[in-house]
Amino acid sequence: MAFSHLSHLECSWTGERYDADAVQGVSAAGKPLLARYDLAAAAAAVTPAEIASRPHTLWRYHELLPVREAANVITLGEGMTPLVPMPTYGAAIGVPNLLMKDEGLVPTGSFKARGAAVGVSRAAELGIKGVAMPTNGNAGAAWAVYAARAGLTSLIAMPLDAPSITRAECVAAGAELYLVDGLIGDAGKLVNQAVASRTGYQEVSTLKEPYRIEGKKTMGYEIAEQLGWTVPDVILYPAGGGVGLIGIHKALLEMQAMGWIGEKLPRLVAVQAEGCAPLVRAFEQGARESEPFPDARTVAFGITVPKALGDFLVLDAVRETGGTAIAVSDDDLLAEVQAVARTEGAFVCPEGAACFTAARQLRESGWLGEGEQVLVLNTGAGIKYPETVPVDVPTLAKDGAIPAGGER
Numbered sequence: 130m131a132f133s134h135l136s137h138l139e140c141s142w143t144g145e146r147y148d149a150d151a152v153q154g155v156s157a158a159g160k161p162l163l164a165r166y167d168l169a170a171a172a173a174a175v176t177p178a179e180i181a182s183r184p185h186t187l188w189r190y191h192e193l194l195p196v197r198e199a200a201n202v203i204t205l206g207e208g209m210t211p212l213v214p215m216p217t218y219g220a221a222i223g224v225p226n227l228l229m230k231d232e233g234l235v236p237t238g239s240f241k242a243r244g245a246a247v248g249v250s251r252a253a254e255l256g257i258k259g260v261a262m263p264t265n266g267n268a269g270a271a272w273a274v275y276a277a278r279a280g281l282t283s284l285i286a287m288p289l290d291a292p293s294i295t296r297a298e299c300v301a302a303g304a305e306l307y308l309v310d311g312l313i314g315d316a317g318k319l320v321n322q323a324v325a326s327r328t329g330y331q332e333v334s335t336l337k338e339p340y341r342i343e344g345k346k347t348m349g350y351e352i353a354e355q356l357g358w359t360v361p362d363v364i365l366y367p368a369g370g371g372v373g374l375i376g377i378h379k380a381l382l383e384m385q386a387m388g389w390i391g392e393k394l395p396r397l398v399a400v401q402a403e404g405c406a407p408l409v410r411a412f413e414q415g416a417r418e419s420e421p422f423p424d425a426r427t428v429a430f431g432i433t434v435p436k437a438l439g440d441f442l443v444l445d446a447v448r449e450t451g452g453t454a455i456a457v458s459d460d461d462l463l464a465e466v467q468a469v470a471r472t473e474g475a476f477v478c479p480e481g482a483a484c485f486t487a488a489r490q491l492r493e494s495g496w497l498g499e500g501e502q503v504l505v506l507n508t509g510a511g512i513k514y515p516e517t518v519p520v521d522v523p524t525l526a527k528d529g530a531i532p533a534g535g536e537r
């Protein structure tokens with residue numbers, strides 16, 4: 130029985146076929162390549178009931194993942210993050226049936242570990258010795274640690290403003306790390322030049338290799354499995370490059386083709402920050418592709434992507450599912466970090482908080498109905514962003530006193 134039913138790669142723009150067992154980057158059209166599977170064979174090989182008894186990692190869906198041999202799987206136990214009900218916060222914003230999928234609980238504290246686990250495993254399987262990428266922080270940290278586990282070298286460049294903990298993660302894992310006085314696009318140009326002048330590295334920037342998205346799509350499989358092979362009414366996703374949203378949409382279509390879920394698809398919502406909202410702008414203008422967003426800046430650093438390679442795939446997914454795209458302000462999302470923690474005890478990342486803010490605003494505008502089942506992706510752990518909560522509290526002398534009766 131095949132471990133993977135990967136059949137070929139396909140240009141997401143022209144549909145042209147590519148060999149999946151050679152190292153590939155983007156298509157001849159310069160667009161992302163998508164992995165395609167023999168879905169009929171996969172559906173014949175495994176049933177949802179069999180998957181239920183497998184280990185609780187994303188590799189439980191291995192027939193629909195690109196790694197050919199079980200022995201080539203590089204894993205730190207990523208996947209099967211909990212779906213946490215958010216009843217108190219949900220009731221407060223008028224969405225009582227609110228769920229959070231908590232991606233803060235995967236290795237490295239962000240969902241980038243999903244893409245890294247599958248991307249690094251497949252890279253190593255294809256004989257690649259080193260991976261190189263620009264990053265807003267979390268992806269670099271994730272690829273650095275999985276590269277280390279696979280015995281690959283990693284070359285990573287990130288903006289100076291990226292969360293500082295992600296630097297430490299790269300250094301700890303032995304990555305060759307550079308800080309760049311600029312944005313992720315600037316870091317990308319430097320990495321691109323370095324890869325061109327060196328041998329033995331593959332550039333693994335967002336959607337410039339085909340397998341990161343395969344790791345991220347497992348969020349879609351998990352959501353359906355965790356809801357008893359049904360889907361929620363709405364999924365809100367903080368979109369930078371949009372890989373997670375494209376991946377969830379891809380997973381939904383694969384599951385439909387295999388008969389694992391029914392006709393209904395969730396409305397997919399791309400959430401961005403007002404300071405960097407190219408996808409929202411394109412959505413509102415009815416455009417299929419986005420324009421580079423000028424002077425991009427937001428505290429939700431993981432979604433500071435002024436121009437995404439897969440923008441048309443995000444916009445297609447949003448439109449085809451009857452979803453929407455919405456931008457929220459930094460002030461609002463920072464307030465939401467604390468609102469969520471105070472009502473539910475969940476310390477979410479700023480990107481996740483942007484989605485909670487969007488849920489609140491979409492309910493206020495009536496776009497979300499009260500009875501709907503709404504799922505928010507918290508894409509990372511709040512503890513990776515300690516500076517998002519200003520800690521303004523008294524310091525006491527050793528012989529001081531704590532005020533009686535809650536005067537603070």
Ligand SMILES: *Cc1c(COP(=O)(O)O)cnc(C)c1O
Pocket residue numbers: 239240241267268335367368369370371372373374431432478480481508509
């Ligand atoms: C990278 C990242 C995102 C955005 O992911 P894309 O796949 O680029 O859309 C969202 N949240 C966090 C915490 C991230 O690190």
